[in-house]
Amino acid sequence: MQQAASRPLMRKPKRNRTEFWMLLPSIVVLAAISIFPFFFMVYASFMDYSLDMDRPRFAGFGNWADTLTDTAFWQSWGRTLVYAGGGLLAQLVFGCAIALLLYHIPRFRNLFSTLFMLPLFVAPIVTGLLWRFLLDPTYGLYHWVLNTFGLDIQVLGDPSYAMFAVIMMDVWEWTPLITIIVLAGLQTVPEEPLEAADVDGANSWQKIRYILLPMVRRMIVVALLVRSMDILRYVDTIVITTEGGPADATKTIGYYLMQVAFRFQDIGGAASVGLTMLLASILMGRFFIKVLRSEEA
Amino acid sequence: MNRSWVTKLIVLAIASVLVLSACSSGGNKPGSGSNSGSSQNATNVNGNNSGDSGQSGNAGNAGGQPSGAADSSDPFGGWVEGLPKIEAPEGFDWKQFEGVTLNVITENTPPSSGLAANIEVFEQATGIKVNIEQVNLDIVVEKAGLDFNARNSNYQIIYADPYQILSKQAKHFVDLNTLNNDPTLPSIPGGLEDFIQSQLLVGGYMGDKEHLYALPYDNPTMVLAYRKDVFEKYKDLFMQEKGYDWTPGPDMTWDQYYEVALWINEKAKAGVISEVKYGTGHQAKQHDSLMNDFSNVLAAYGGDYFEAENLGDIGTENPGKSLLTSPEAIEAAEFYNELLKIAAPGSTTWDWNGLAEAFAAGEIAMIPEWHEFAGMFENPELSKVAGKVGWTILPKGPKGRGNMYGGTSIGINKYASDKEIKAAWLFLIWATAPQTQYMILDAGFTPTRYSVYQLPYIQKAMNDPESQEAKEWPLASSLIAAQEAWKEGNVYMRPKIPMWPQIDTIIYTELSKMLAGRQSPADTMKEIAKQSDRLTGN
Amino acid sequence: MQHRQKLLHAVLYALMTLSLLWALVPILHMILSSMKTQVNMFEMPPRLFFTPTFDVYQEMFFGRGDFPQFLRNSLVVSVVTTALCLLLGVMGGFGLARGNFRWEKDVSFWVISTRMAPIPAVILPLYLIFSKLNLIGTTTGLVLAYTTFNLPFALWMMSTFFKDVPADLEEAAMIDGCGKFRAFWRVVVPAAAPGIVATAVLCLMFSWNDYLFASIFTGRGTQTVPIAASLLVSQSGIKWGQAMATGTVIIMPMLICGLLVRKYMVRGLSMGAVK
Incomplete structure (x- = not known):
């Protein structure tokens, strides 16, 4: 009976029965806590449903039409593109650069990489509070530094700088993750190709470009996959610092969703916005995993 | 075959949930009667609002003689001569709800920390356990909404923000009239008449006056804070140059305010004034605070957001058409836009907290700010301007005056059990009783009762800034202004309508775009009007 | 060649120090500020040497x-x-x-x-x-x-x-x-x-x-x-x-x-x- 039940799932039942039973509890727990929310989102996205209503009413494509025709929704996606794209790119560049830096310095490598890791452990809500503190026009350390250099700007109060500032907060917190992953990869690169390159008279940049970077490409993709999932979802720093402003400059799709779900308590609308985010995440995940698999092959 | 597979999945799912719930018995579910020991003090990060209560003198004790011989039906103590008494029907057993646990959800405001710090008074008198959970307002709104939506009563007592909770969720609250009129239960000491009436209207009712849903609990109001030292020192100089007495007061107009602020800016830049850097500062972040700050000007120019009657007091389901395309509103927006151009440059970064901190750091001469910040300004540990701050009502405009009111009430969740509802009623009575309000003054609390303001102690504190009483109760300095601000014609109450959170967001978002120079004041008002009319279906 | 190597290392260490400053200044500022009184905390330029006070921690862990x-x-x-x-x-x-x-x-x-x-x-x-x-x-x-x-x-x-x-x-x-x-x-x-x-x-x-x-x-x-x-x-x-x-x-x-x-x-x- 048991075998009959599980056989259709497996190609080689004999060999893999234990693995199947080992995986099953996770699948069940995951299903229990994620499938219902998913179907609920799909259901709610077709209902006129807000928290203060007695019962949801069928709305057809009403929420979808409202969401997809809302210019603020698309503008938020546009800003998200800047936020996520800019953030990931900066993290990637800085992360790799600093990993290479650490890789090349002869002494104190462990000490420096340990110290550099610290921002990673700061809770996002604390990151927000901390940067708000640093950038405050009255007593912010960074505001004062900027001022001393003659830059009298209101970083969080000016739409031209606010987005840059919230990206920098994300970069500050998460660059170390990329750095340690890439550095770990660099340390496993074997000596031979590098020595061979030396013999061929390659310069440092050529060694980085043609030997080191290709060898850690896979790790970079993994790091980007994890980060790309979270950069869309997490809005803690924006909630604490700019709350989407000024002039909507930092209202990313994540913050837009927070507003619809929590402030307006519009469950139907939130579900449709949430599903577009899920879709985008999945597409992005697919993309990175595809890249990953092609690397493996 | 398929079915047995499914059955196994279900069995496993149930088993894993069971294991999970077993493995974390540390869980502490609100609503279940039993509770662990850690409950004497309510949730609060640092216990009391220590920042505000640097002055440790207990205002409650200093004032009058705590009467030991209070009515025998009042088990709470702390009553003083002149206040209405907490009275119960003959033979009422205050301990009849012993063992009930009440969960209160409230914003982390002064009365909440004051009550939390003194909760043992109530717990000992009634045997009812009270958990006061203090969170940020958006979390209160969300949790109350979820509770009501699921017809739950995880929270029996809810901080009923008039605009974000009461206006939408009134039907989920117990009609307090039924409890107040119940002959077997105690009734509100001093009666409903003792609440400041305008605050009762906006905080207690929704749509009509038949049902009373909540009792006024706090009442922050926007007034003008200014630097007395600056205004005294340069009074003559200003008089020479501009020809009038510039001291902020009821006669000041917004145009004069602008002129004064600009003058201070220039003198500060020229090095004549060294005490402050800027004339005015504002809470103009893309945030609820921006709507509040703008509304003061809007009201003074004779504008309002919507056309319906009773918009600001008992509230209405349908606000009617937006009025923001009116010439008054556009004029107000134009003025506000100009005003913000000469305001401290940090203004677009600040909500009320950031603004208050800048003022406390001595940067700004005048700010429209919530009166409760007096506690912070007068605390030398938090402020460089202690003893130098004057308060008055906000300037008037061509067509009147507006001082934004931001008070909130507390009410009872309808889905609680009968016993819990009655226990919650006892809590409401105690929490809003004049003697309790008197007791928690030192938490930075502002009474919502007429009777408390009549006490000699309070009168002394408010009218004589040099008195010992005033020093013990830092809010006293701003309260004369606040009381003036609550008067008809001076106060501004925002629309109490179910879709306010959305409208509010539209207002402050578009205003923020205006301040960033992205759109003209007239276009801003039209845009807000267009979006709100679409939302309200008008 | 030796000289160039040294110069390169100097540049690398300089860059490294910059990155560390970027990563650590906020955290250090946070930790130092938590040990200052509020008035000191708001002082600009920040004071690096001061008598630390642990009042806040005491209040947090042993307060009400x-x-x-x-x-x-x-x-x-x-x-x-x-x-x-x-x-x-x-x-x-x-x-x-x-x-x-x-x-x-x-x-x-x-x-x-x-x-x-x-x-x-x-x-x-x-x-x-x-x-x-x-x-x-x-x-x-x-x-x-x-x-x-x-x-x-x-x-x-x-x-x-x-x-x-x-x-x-x-x-x-x-x-x-x-x-x-x-x-x-x-x-x-x-x-x-x-x-x-x-x-x-x-x-x-x-x-x-x-x-x-x-x-x-x-x-x-x-x-x-x-x-x-x-x-x-x-x-x-x-x-x-x-x-x-x-x-x-x-x-x-x-x-x-x-x-x-x-x-x-x-x-x-x-x-x-x-x-």
Whole structure:
């Protein structure tokens, strides 16, 4: 009976029965806590449903039409593109650069990489509070530094700088993750190709470009996959610092969703916005995993 | 075959949930009667609002003689001569709800920390356990909404923000009239008449006056804070140059305010004034605070957001058409836009907290700010301007005056059990009783009762800034202004309508775009009007 | 040549110092500020030498507030979540890595996609389930909520790690007479230990740092430290001293934990990503 039940799932039942039973509890727990929310989102996205209503009413494509025709929704996606794209790119560049830096310095490598890791452990809500503190026009350390250099700007109060500032907060917190992953990869690169390159008279940049970077490409993709999932979802720093402003400059799709779900308590609308985010995440995940698999092959 | 597979999945799912719930018995579910020991003090990060209560003198004790011989039906103590008494029907057993646990959800405001710090008074008198959970307002709104939506009563007592909770969720609250009129239960000491009436209207009712849903609990109001030292020192100089007495007061107009602020800016830049850097500062972040700050000007120019009657007091389901395309509103927006151009440059970064901190750091001469910040300004540990701050009502405009009111009430969740509802009623009575309000003054609390303001102690504190009483109760300095601000014609109450959170967001978002120079004041008002009319279906 | 080498190193160290400044100044400023009085804290330029005061910490830990309770709650929730996700994730990750199921790729992608669900949109459905099961405001509820994002992460991480452990290892053990399960515990798990540690630290970090779920699913008595941090921004001012101290306290356990297992973590992370 048991075998009959599980056989259709497996190609080689004999060999893999234990693995199947080992995986099953996770699948069940995951299903229990994620499938219902998913179907609920799909259901709610077709209902006129807000928290203060007695019962949801069928709305057809009403929420979808409202969401997809809302210019603020698309503008938020546009800003998200800047936020996520800019953030990931900066993290990637800085992360790799600093990993290479650490890789090349002869002494104190462990000490420096340990110290550099610290921002990673700061809770996002604390990151927000901390940067708000640093950038405050009255007593912010960074505001004062900027001022001393003659830059009298209101970083969080000016739409031209606010987005840059919230990206920098994300970069500050998460660059170390990329750095340690890439550095770990660099340390496993074997000596031979590098020595061979030396013999061929390659310069440092050529060694980085043609030997080191290709060898850690896979790790970079993994790091980007994890980060790309979270950069869309997490809005803690924006909630604490700019709350989407000024002039909507930092209202990313994540913050837009927070507003619809929590402030307006519009469950139907939130579900449709949430599903577009899920879709985008999945597409992005697919993309990175595809890249990953092609690397493996 | 398929079915047995499914059955196994279900069995496993149930088993894993069971294991999970077993493995974390540390869980502490609100609503279940039993509770662990850690409950004497309510949730609060640092216990009391220590920042505000640097002055440790207990205002409650200093004032009058705590009467030991209070009515025998009042088990709470702390009553003083002149206040209405907490009275119960003959033979009422205050301990009849012993063992009930009440969960209160409230914003982390002064009365909440004051009550939390003194909760043992109530717990000992009634045997009812009270958990006061203090969170940020958006979390209160969300949790109350979820509770009501699921017809739950995880929270029996809810901080009923008039605009974000009461206006939408009134039907989920117990009609307090039924409890107040119940002959077997105690009734509100001093009666409903003792609440400041305008605050009762906006905080207690929704749509009509038949049902009373909540009792006024706090009442922050926007007034003008200014630097007395600056205004005294340069009074003559200003008089020479501009020809009038510039001291902020009821006669000041917004145009004069602008002129004064600009003058201070220039003198500060020229090095004549060294005490402050800027004339005015504002809470103009893309945030609820921006709507509040703008509304003061809007009201003074004779504008309002919507056309319906009773918009600001008992509230209405349908606000009617937006009025923001009116010439008054556009004029107000134009003025506000100009005003913000000469305001401290940090203004677009600040909500009320950031603004208050800048003022406390001595940067700004005048700010429209919530009166409760007096506690912070007068605390030398938090402020460089202690003893130098004057308060008055906000300037008037061509067509009147507006001082934004931001008070909130507390009410009872309808889905609680009968016993819990009655226990919650006892809590409401105690929490809003004049003697309790008197007791928690030192938490930075502002009474919502007429009777408390009549006490000699309070009168002394408010009218004589040099008195010992005033020093013990830092809010006293701003309260004369606040009381003036609550008067008809001076106060501004925002629309109490179910879709306010959305409208509010539209207002402050578009205003923020205006301040960033992205759109003209007239276009801003039209845009807000267009979006709100679409939302309200008008 | 020697000269150029030296110059290059000088440049490298200079750049490194700059990066460290960028990374560490905010944290140092936070820690120093938490030991200053509020008036000192706001002084610009900041004072580097001052008499530290630990009043804020004293108030937090021994004052009237519930901070120790917040800390305990955070600890319990994070540790329980991590243990649960690790237990399931280690077994499941192995199953996923070795399983060779018909829909392996789909299952594997489904697992990771459950981590992508936008939190504000899933809070209501989770709330509905939890309130049916009477889990609102309980530690169990919060553990379950954290499991929604930590379990897929653990599964996915562990399956990459296990893929790198050669199958010969367990087959050799099985030839020696171990059952498959025993072989797994005795041989495969130790071989993947760095990966497990790395996963554990990251799971711990994600639960310890979460704010959004905690803000909705906790009640009085189960609130966690990030909630405590958020409460310092109140309607009547921001308590910066306490905010900085709370921030310092929040990062400390993660810091210690992360530093203790740094070697494992780096090895674990590289193992997951490098073939």
